[in-house]
Amino acid sequence: MNFTVSPDHAQSCEKVALRICEIVRQKPNAKLGLATGSTPEPVYRRLAQLCKEGAVDFSHVRTVNLDEYWGLAPTHPQSYRYYMDQNLFNHINIDKANTYVADGLADPDRAAAALDEAVFAGGAPDFQLLGIGGNGHIAFNEAGERLSADSHVVALTQSTIDANARFFENAGQVPRKAITMGMKGILAAAEVWLLASGAAKQNAVRGLVEDGAVTTQNPATFLKLHQNAHILIDEALAKLVGLQGG
Ligand code: GLP
Numbered sequence: 001m002n003f004t005v006s007p008d009h010a011q012s013c014e015k016v017a018l019r020i021c022e023i024v025r026q027k028p029n030a031k032l033g034l035a036t037g038s039t040p041e042p043v044y045r046r047l048a049q050l051c052k053e054g055a056v057d058f059s060h061v062r063t064v065n066l067d068e069y070w071g072l073a074p075t076h077p078q079s080y081r082y083y084m085d086q087n088l089f090n091h092i093n094i095d096k097a098n099t100y101v102a103d104g105l106a107d108p109d110r111a112a113a114a115l116d117e118a119v120f121a122g123g124a125p126d127f128q129l130l131g132i133g134g135n136g137h138i139a140f141n142e143a144g145e146r147l148s149a150d151s152h153v154v155a156l157t158q159s160t161i162d163a164n165a166r167f168f169e170n171a172g173q174v175p176r177k178a179i180t181m182g183m184k185g186i187l188a189a190a191e192v193w194l195l196a197s198g199a200a201k202q203n204a205v206r207g208l209v210e211d212g213a214v215t216t217q218n219p220a221t222f223l224k225l226h227q228n229a230h231i232l233i234d235e236a237l238a239k240l241v242g243l244q245g246g
Contacts, residue, residue, distance in 0.1 A: 001208065001223060002230045005238040009197035012232035013042035016129065016193050020047060021056040023127050029060040033119075033128035033186070034088075035139075036065065036080045039195050040129055041087055048091035058094040064118045064125060066139035066186070068102040068111075070153060070177040078167050079104055102179040108153040111179045115151040119185040128189035132196050135159050136204035136218030140180035147216045149184040153177055163200075183222055191228040194220065202240040205233060209241050 006012040020043070023030050034040075050056050065080055074081035081101040089099055100118040102111050119125065135143040140154045148154075155177055156164075165171035186192065196205050207218040208231055214221045223229040238244070 017046035124188035
């Protein structure tokens with residue numbers, strides 16, 4: 001795993017945005033695996049800006065998102081489809097027909113199977129962007145006794161529901177289930193870039209730094225098995241997990 005410590009989160013995001021541009025310039029029809037949450041928002045803002053400046057052309061790019069809440073319509077302001085449209089797709093020259101976010105209203109098992117199809121059709125993603133949950137979840141692969149290789153329907157843990165309650169009026173409105181890419185889809189990407197910032201992520205990130213252990217209790221540790229995984233954190237978080245800046 002490659003660790004990069006930046007002075008602040010904005011600079012971590014800048015590095016990721018520039019890497020995405022580089023990939024798209026080299027391969028105009030690249031397939032990008034994308035993530036939601038507050039962590040990657042600055043990446044999307046920067047990509048929108050770079051696209052506007054003509055520095056990158058998304059017209060042939062394909063995207064597939066990690067996950068979607070089950071039961072939310074694409075028009076629901078907290079759905080991940082809505083998030084992607086608002087934060088990125090509406091601001092770049094991508095063809096929305098080439099963007100895939102699981103259907104939160106479809107039969108969940110079918111939606112999961114369709115997500116895996118989108119992940120692997122025409123080859124696995126060239127790039128995968130990730131955030132991380134406080135319990136180490138990536139996408140919605142929750143910490144627990146076992147992880148699923150395939151995309152699947154997942155019951156969210158209470159800690160995830162509580163963490164995401166800030167986006168809803170109250171925790172009671174957070175969907176209890178989600179459709180998520182499985183570990184196989186995430187690890188199949190040619191390169192994986194995980195962004196983390198904030199003290200709430202310190203336990204999860206410490207598990208990445210400490211040793212070579214891989215555990216289902218911290219799903220992000222499976223990235224240790226990937227040959228081209230990048231972890232980008234800011235100095236404040238690096239200090240908390242005992243990693244030197246640089
Ligand atoms: C959700 C998403 C994850 C994301 C995580 C962290 O649970 N499914 O993909 O990484 O939240 O979100 P945030 O970046 O808002 O802390």
